[in-house]
Amino acid sequence: METVLYITAHPRDDEQSYSMTVGKEFMQAYRLAHPQDEVVHLDLYRMNIPQLDADILNGWDKLKSGTSFEQLTLAEQTKIGRINELVDQFVAADKYIFVNPIWNYSYPPVMKAYLDTICITGKTFKYHPDGSRSGLLGDKKAVHIQASGSVLSPGSNTINEGFEMGHRHLKVIMDFVGLTDFQSIFVEGIAEYPNQAPQFKEKAIRQAHQIAENF
DSSP: OOEEEEEEOOSSOTTTOHHHHHHHHHHHHHHHHOTTSEEEEEEGGGSOOOOOOHHHHHHHHHHHTTOOGGGSOHHHHHHHHHHHHHHHHHHHOSEEEEEEEOBTTBOOHHHHHHHHHHOOBTTTEEEOTTSOEEESOTTOEEEEEEEESSOOSTTOOOTTGGGOOHHHHHHHHHHHTTOOEEEEEEEEOTTTSGGGHHHHHHHHHHHHHHHHHTO
């Protein structure tokens, strides 16, 4: 049995969101193909995700200098403790499905806040004596499902291609933590070509079913 984190960053459900619709189809196909696996849904909009702030940075500095966790302030303990829970959950999982829309050429801020909680030295990456670093999650895999009003995906050769910062940033983070098995499903052009939106969605759903079966 493997553990799958289904990570969604959208305030709406699958009846109102293209990315969530394709995500739901992916998970339905995945569960049929892998009924023994445990799927944990992380709805980032309904979770306590600390943003990196002064409490966290100060707390980390104290811990590095030898201060015990119990000597931190209550705010520092609460926020750092929550980050530790999130990164430990991420490390313990085997597979990840990220689902989000593109807003203003990037994903919702809650996704960035979540990614900040999983990029923790000693947990998902490490530094070497020569100053280089390496990721620690090389045996895991991920899929990214992203919807956008314009056509933005890498290799699309459109005027907007270089503007996209959601998938490109997530790929950098996955590379950073050592995860190289990273696939993508794009539902794009919905607003740019509204008459073709149903076809775009169906194409993405077919791709989601295909990838889910072998993921």
